Amino acid sequence: MSMNRNSNPLREYLLEGPLEPILNSIPGGVFAFAPEKGFVPVFVNRPFLEMMGAESAEMLRESVKGDYWQMMHPDDVETAKAVYARVSRVVGDQDHFECRLVTQSGRIRLVRIIAQAQIDRKGRLLLVNFVVDLGMQNILDAKSHMDAQTGLLKMHAFFSLMTNARRQIESGSEDRQLAVLFFDVINFRQINLHYGVAAGDDFLNAIGKILQMAFPEFGTARFGGDQFAVLVDNRDLEERANHARTMICQIAPSSVDCSVGACAWDDAAINPEEVCNRAKLACDENRKHVNTFFSFYTQESGKALKIAEYVASHVDEAVEKGWIQVYYQPIIRAISNQICGMEALVRWIDPRKGFLFPDVFINVLEETQQIWKLDLCVIRQVIEGIAEREKQGAPDIHISVNLSRVDFLCCDIFGEIEAMIQAYDVSRGMLHIEVTESILTSSETKIFQALDRFRDAGYEIWIDDFGSGYSTLNLLKDYDFDVLKLDMGFLRKDTPRSREIVSSVIAMDKKIGGLTLAEGVETEEQANFLKKSGCDFLQGYYFSKPMPYDKALRNCMEKGATVENVEQKPYYDAVQQVNFMTDLPLMLMYGKEASNRKQ
Known part of the structure; x- marks a missing residue:
């Protein structure tokens, strides 16, 4: 079979579909054959010929004397036939196997072949094969280097692959540039939550196969959880990454997407782990921009990476030396315009790096599973x-503290807080526990067990960032909470529709016996609207920016606010659970239950 380099014989056989753009551009090995004609390729691409040491398809045919099974080691033929028979049963199905190819020179190449069944333009079955050379990967001990779930490389095996690939390219005559693509699945937990863990595993396996087909030139790794890395040729990165993302989204629920970061490996002095970290950092940058799913690593990203590395390696020192400071933002009760609480917010004041805001260090510490150290430091200060204020006779003001998902998994967060409460002889009612909506969509039972312990002990549970995720109604239905903090992203675009949504959420919360707090209140107009809508608590720069406790209190009082008497809290909380937005006559009665205890 002769092959013209400028022609695309596979186009004669394949329907135009999702594979065609990939087959036209990928540098990895590809061959296809029609089972009804036997194991006789109707198409082979140039990289596959190079892999086999053949200058042309005709030369390949002559070297095996027309029997293409001779391309494979005899011991692997039956495995290949079994996979082909299985894949052939369902159009669109795919599977993979590892085998040894025998090149023209007699050299043995360990490869992974991903086979997929397609229908050609004449309605005939065609098996398309994507060939990944495992010889470069140095992973003959596959079990110790492969992820058990997906069959992809583990992270450290991927680093070895990168080193070997660079060494081979630099020692050869090929002018190839390398890059790493980092894929992060957005809202993957929604699949586990709504469809089950088995469905989540199947989805991860499918992503692995998509990435192997889309980028077969070197190798693909799973970095844990829902994150993947791919070593690729540095060409058309954004176009190819977006195509892979499209294929992933086609098999995902509408709430699930994919974010991609890219880093060129153009400096041999940079080690593989650093390249992957940079690609991941570029991926993380997408979070900062709406509808952005692909980013290149830049010098600005590099500065952020250095800060991230500093944070991860200095958090213990920061806690020990007092660099972690608590700032407070007042919470105003809408019905009385009184200060009824404060939220504890963290700042890192570093002698070398200066004033660090939370968006610089929170994500880093969560990803390195060190955020619990920071949170316990904040809670102890609170x-x-x-x-101390109780000793001084100062007014009692409730404080809410934020807990991360990592806090529940990396330490006994309830036990730690209880020990502090008892050591300082502080009422549990003075400390409120804030958790984000995303924590409550987790499948870890340990989190819910700890939250139940907090509630049973007398702590209030607040849900932060309500409305920012995808399981809002399930949270209202499934979990009992005291205060719901509205994500004020609803009002960033202040339209009649957004106001209607906010009013509806507030009314719905009252119907189920909850209280609402709107954070991010920046203007008098927003504050007045929220009060009229029945919102119970207000928080934001309109009242005070986060400051040290005394400054925040003084700043708010200078604007006319007073401090609520802590004994009035039960009364106000009860009153605010009533929906005043009604046309029916309304009468409120408040009283204390008589004691039945014998004196």
């Missing part, structure tokens, strides 16, 4: 402050 409880110490409550105890």
